[in-house]
Structure formats: structure tokens, C-alpha cells
Amino acid sequence: xTFKLVIENxxxxxxxxxxxILLIAVPVTLILTLAGxxxxxxxxxxxxxxxxxxxxxxxxxxxxxxxxxxxTLDERYAPVIQxxxxxxxxxxxxxxxxxxxxxxxxxxxxxxxxxxxxxHYMAGGGxxxxxxxxxxxxYAAQKHLKVGDSYQSLNHGWRIxxxxxxxxxxxxxxxxxTLQQLDDIPGKVSVIYVKADVPAHADLVAEELRQLLPxxxxxxxxxxxxxxxxxxxxxxSLRIFTNVVIGIGVVIAFAVVCLAQYMAVLQxxxxxxxLKSLGAAKxxxxxxxxxxxxxxxxxxxxxxxxxxxxxxxxxxxxxPASIQMAISYQWWPTATAITLVAAxxxxxxxxxxxxxxxPIEALAYE
Amino acid sequence: MSNGxSNGxSNGxxSASNDAIIQTRDLxxxxxxxxxxxxxxRGVDLDVKAGEFLAIIGPSGxxxxxxxxxxxxxTPPTSGYVRVADRDLAGxxxxxxxxxRRRTxxxxxxxxxxxxxxxxxxxxxxxxxxxxxxxxPDAQFEEALxxxxxxxxxDHKPNALSGGEQxxxxxxxxxxxxxxxxxxxxxxxxxxxxxxxxxxxxMRDLNQRLGQTILMITHNPEAAAYGHRTVQMRDGKVVA
Numbered sequence: 001x002t003f004k005l006v007i008e009n010x011x012x013x014x015x016x017x018x019x020x021i022l023l024i025a026v027p028v029t030l031i032l033t034l035a036g037x038x039x040x041x042x043x044x045x046x047x048x049x050x051x052x053x054x055x056x057x058x059x060x061x062x063x064x065x066x067x068x069x070x071x072t073l074d075e076r077y078a079p080v081i082q083x084x085x086x087x088x089x090x091x092x093x094x095x096x097x098x099x100x101x102x103x104x105x106x107x108x109x110x111x112x113x114x115x116x117x118x119x120h121y122m123a124g125g126g127x128x129x130x131x132x133x134x135x136x137x138x139y140a141a142q143k144h145l146k147v148g149d150s151y152q153s154l155n156h157g158w159r160i161x162x163x164x165x166x167x168x169x170x171x172x173x174x175x176x177x178t179l180q181q182l183d184d185i186p187g188k189v190s191v192i193y194v195k196a197d198v199p200a201h202a203d204l205v206a207e208e209l210r211q212l213l214p215x216x217x218x219x220x221x222x223x224x225x226x227x228x229x230x231x232x233x234x235x236x237s238l239r240i241f242t243n244v245v246i247g248i249g250v251v252i253a254f255a256v257v258c259l260a261q262y263m264a265v266l267q268x269x270x271x272x273x274x275l276k277s278l279g280a281a282k283x284x285x286x287x288x289x290x291x292x293x294x295x296x297x298x299x300x301x302x303x304x305x306x307x308x309x310x311x312x313x314x315x316x317x318x319x320p321a322s323i324q325m326a327i328s329y330q331w332w333p334t335a336t337a338i339t340l341v342a343a344x345x346x347x348x349x350x351x352x353x354x355x356x357x358x359p360i361e362a363l364a365y366e
Numbered sequence: 367m368s369n370g371x372s373n374g375x376s377n378g379x380x381s382a383s384n385d386a387i388i389q390t391r392d393l394x395x396x397x398x399x400x401x402x403x404x405x406x407x408r409g410v411d412l413d414v415k416a417g418e419f420l421a422i423i424g425p426s427g428x429x430x431x432x433x434x435x436x437x438x439x440x441t442p443p444t445s446g447y448v449r450v451a452d453r454d455l456a457g458x459x460x461x462x463x464x465x466x467r468r469r470t471x472x473x474x475x476x477x478x479x480x481x482x483x484x485x486x487x488x489x490x491x492x493x494x495x496x497x498x499x500x501x502x503p504d505a506q507f508e509e510a511l512x513x514x515x516x517x518x519x520x521d522h523k524p525n526a527l528s529g530g531e532q533x534x535x536x537x538x539x540x541x542x543x544x545x546x547x548x549x550x551x552x553x554x555x556x557x558x559x560x561x562x563x564x565x566x567x568x569m570r571d572l573n574q575r576l577g578q579t580i581l582m583i584t585h586n587p588e589a590a591a592y593g594h595r596t597v598q599m600r601d602g603k604v605v606a
């Protein structure tokens with residue numbers, strides 16, 4: 001009977017219930033979108049790094065633990081590394097951040113192709129001149145680029161020479177020499193990507209290189225990608241940001257439910273009086289209000305989850321290269337639990353207020 | 367049916383008749399309105415026998431609604447003695463009065479007071495649920511439903527029912543837990559003459575056929591005439 005009473009109450013004022021559900025869904029979507037973007041972009045970064053074909057990464061000693069956007073490494077290390085046992089390819093890449101998280105990569109196309117096994121060209125081909133630019137299909141879609149287009153970036157005019165299928169490290173690539181000139185750091189790269197003769201030798205190669213070049217930061221691709229998680233200490237600021245968004249979500253859900261249920265209690269004062277005259281205890285009245293809030297919370301969570309699919313579609317449509325969003329199923333229970341707790345807290349004051357109504361005054365309420 | 371004068375005045379509870387289902391002695395209620403104390407009841411003595419149909423009449427402000435609310439357990443008295451179905455209401459806590467309302471009394475109000483979002487059937491079911499019974503109503507209640515003539519209207523919500531039908535549903539809800547007392551506050555106040563007569567006849571039938579004790583408050587002497595006897599109130603006291 002309680003369930004029926006709750007459902008009928010929610011159905012009785014459908015616009016209020018639907019608006020409440022919609023407003024509760026907003027923070028749920030916010031939380032799921034942020035978590036999905038974090039997971040999606042980290043996964044994209046992991047996949048593209050693995051897609052480079054490299055097994056070991058060599059970076060300068062001052063390189064940050066995860067991101068590397070500086071040219072601090074002498075490119076002459078690459079031929080030295082390539083001569084080491086079990087190393088098949090070593091190629092330097094200069095990374096220049098443009099519109100974070102996007103970066104232009106200066107590459108030696110021949111060496112890079114040997115490492116990643118070759119690009120799949122969806123249109124055009126490799127560099128024909130020093131001002132040629134390769135982009136992946138996502139960046140081409142985001143910027144509406146096609147082969148032959150002129151494109152301005154880094155205060156420099158480029159010609160789009162080819163569009164490659166995404167997933168092989170680069171999103172935007174230009175000849176390394178040109179980028180070094182533009183950055184005025186000739187002979188410098190950000191990372192040296194090293195391919196072992198067989199993937200099983202990755203650890204062995206990394207260990208050899210650590211002994212050979214003790215001043216540099218050397219890690220296998222697996223070690224490096226394993227750091228690309230939200231729980232990684234290097235991404236603590238992202239975690240704080242996520243927690244702030246969750247906090248905002250809790251406040252919004254709390255305020256929405258509190259307001260909605262306060263209005264509902266006001267509108268239903270006489271009905272509360274009727275229930276009291278029939279012998280409804282305070283706990284029963286409070287339970288009804290809380291159950292309604294939880295109903296709104298569950299509805300808001302479901303709608304929020306559905307809306308996160310909409311957010312993903314929208315992001316893929318508008319900025320497929322800049323932002324990747326995953327559907328993070330593991331966040332569904334968390335987002336739902338946060339919403340339900342906020343909804344229950346929001347319903348507490350109106351619920352207690354309803355439970356304390358004097359039955360005679362409530363019955364006289366017009 | 368008779369329009370007899372109250373026989374409720376006596377000097378104490380011990381002298382009241384043993385078969386009284388409602389007894390009040392020197393019952394007083396003072397409301398605080400702002401900074402002013404307003405005496406709504408100024409010492410009411412009343413006995414109602416089990417199976418009796420009692421009408422209470424009196425002008426506005428005479429205290430009859432306050433008496434109704436105290437006997438119904440909706441508010442406690444300020445002082446005095448009030449006993450309903452062998453239970454002393456004066457010493458009851460709010461929670462005890464809430465429990466008492468579930469099965470000991472049933473209310474019928476002037477404005478029907480049905481839950482607008484539930485069907486007539488569910489309005490009755492809520493009362494039954496709160497009364498602690500989820501099972502199917504017993505044969506006596508089925509008989510009462512036939513008496514009320516609302517069997518075909520149970521699946522409608524209040525806004526699809528006429529005033530007369532709503533009041534019949536309210537009566538059904540009030541008696542579904544077979545309360546010791548049916549309390550009716552101006553039950554015909556919002557009804558036309560025909561429906562008023564129908565509701566009053568239903569109440570008289572419930573009293574006669576099922577032995578339901580009824581205490582009815584009314585302004586209307588014609589409605590009061592349906593009771594076995596009538597008590598008049600004025601200025602917070604029983605005057606006749």
C-alpha cells in the first residue's frame with residue numbers, strides 16, 4: 001500500500017515529478033560525463049601509445065611522469081639506442097602542445113613507419129615537403145580538413161598531405177625538422193620511442209637502456225600506460241576536480257529534492273492531515289516523503305545515465321579529436337548512490353516537517 | 367429516534383453508566399491564540415452508550431468541533447477526564463492517540479477528505495492498511511458496502527465522484543476497521559438535500575443494522591433528528 005501511495009503521489013503531479021527528475025539527472029550526467037571523459041581520454045592515450053608499435057619510452061630526466069610536452073632530449077640518442085641489442089627501431093618525436101590535450105608531433109616519417117608498421121591512409125599520403133601535415137581522421141572531422149587544404153597552426157601555414165586512421169599515436173604530425181626549427185630547438189626531441197626485436201624483450205631492452213643512459217627516464221610502454229589511471233598519484237588534481245564536481249552534484253540533488261518535497265508537503269498538507277486522522281504515525285508520513293524522494297532520485301539517476309549517452313554522442317559529434325568520452329559503467333552505482341543519499345537528505349526536512357503537522361490544522365488547510 | 371435532552375451531567379467518572387462507550391467529565395480545552403488563552407471547552411460532561419446515535423448541535427464557537435477532536439484523539443484535552451472504548455485519552459501520548467485512531471474511531475468530515483490521488487477502493491484500503499489489516503474486508507463490511515450503494519464506483523478517483531458518492535466512500539473508509547465509534551463532523555454540510563437525506567439514512571442504517579455507535583456534529587436540526595438523542599452545546603459547555 002505504501003508503494004502504491006508513493007507512486008500515485010508522484011503520478012498525481014506529473015510535471016513537478018518530471019521536472020524534479022530532470023533536475024536530479026543533471027548532476028548525474030555531469031558526474032558520468034566527467035568520469036567518462038577521464039576514462040575515455042586516458043584509454044585513448046593508452047591505445048594510441050600502444051598503437052605506436054613502441055615497447056620502451058626514453059625521455060629526458062626532467063620529463064613529467066605522464067605528460068611530455070618539452071624538447072629536452074638530444075635526438076642523437078636515437079641512433080645510439082638503435083644499435084643496442086634487441087632494439088629494432090628507435091625514433092625521436094618532438095611534442096608541441098597546441099590546444100590541450102591536442103599536440104602536434106614532429107616525426108621522422110620513415111623511422112616512425114618502421115616502428116608502427118605503417119599508417120593506414122584514408123586519403124592522401126606521407127610528407128611531400130617540409131610544411132606538410134598529417135592528421136588522423138578524428139582531427140580531420142573535427143576541423144573539417146581534407147587533403148590539399150591549407151591549415152594554419154603554430155603561426156605557420158601547413159598543407160594537409162594525408163589523413164590517417166586514428167590509433168597510431170599521432171593525431172597531428174609534421175616533419176620533425178620543421179617543428180624543431182619553429183620551436184628553435186634544433187636536434188631536440190621530447191621522447192624516443194624504442195621498438196624491441198620482439199615484444200617479449202621490452203623489459204630487457206628497458207633494463208639495458210637504464211644501464212646505458214642512467215640520467216634519462218626510461219620505462220616500458222606497459223609501465224607507462226599503467227600509470228594512466230585516475231588513481232595514479234600523477235593525476236591527483238583530476239581526482240580533486242572529480243570530487244568537486246561530485247560535491248556540486250550532491251548539492252544540486254539535495255536542493256532540488258528539498259525544494260520539490262517541500263512544495264509537495266505544502267501542496268499536500270490536507271492529505272497529510274487525512275492520513276494522520278486515519279492513524280498514520282509520524283514515521284509513516286516521513287517514510288512516504290522519503291520514499292517519494294528516493295523514487296525521484298532513482299528516476300533522476302536513470303535519466304542521468306541516459307543523458308550521459310547523449311553527452312557522449314554530442315562530444316563525438318563536436319570534438320571527436322580533442323575529447324574522448326567512454327561510458328563508465330563502474331560509475332553508475334556510485335552516481336546513483338550519491339544521488340539517492342542527496343535525495344534522502346533533501347527530503348529529510350520536508351519529511352520531518354510533514355510528520356510534525358498537527359492533524360487538525362492540516363485538515364483545515366485550504 | 368428521539369430528541370431527548372442530554373443525560374450526561376454527573377459529578378464524576380465513577381457515577382457514569384457502565385455501558386458508556388464515551389465518557390467525559392469536566393473536560394476542558396484551552397487554546398493559545400497569540401498571547402491570549404481561549405477556552406474552547408469549559409467543563410463538558412457527556413456519556414454516550416454503545417450502539418447509540420448521538421447528535422451534537424450548537425452554534426459556531428460552541429466547542430462541538432473541539433469535543434469531536436478530543437474524542438477522536440486528534441488533540442489532547444487541557445484537563446478533565448475523557449474515556450473512549452475503555453481507554454483513557456487524557457493521559458495518552460501523541461503516539462498512543464495515533465494508534466487509537468487506527469481502529470477505535472472512524473472519521474467522516476464535512477469536506478469528505480478523501481485522498482485525491484487514490485481511487486475510492488484505495489482510499490478504503492489505506493485505512494485498512496493503517497489499521498493493521500491488509501486482508502480482504504470481512505462479510506460485514508461487504509454488507510456495509512451494499513448498504514452504501516457504492517460497489518460500482520470503487521475504481522473511480524474522488525474527482526470523478528459526486529459529493530454524495532464521496533461521502534459514502536468516506537463512510538466506508540471510516541467503518542472499514544469496524545471502529546467502536548463513528549465520528550461525523552457536519553457530514554451533510556456539503557451535500558444537497560437529497561444526498562444529505564441519503565447519507566443520514568445510511569448512518570441510521572449502520573447504527574440500526576450493525577450496531578455502530580455514532581456521534582454526529584451538525585448545525586442542522588433535521589439532521590440531528592436522525593439520532594437517538596441530541597445534545598446541545600453553547601460556550602464550551604453542554605447546555606441541554
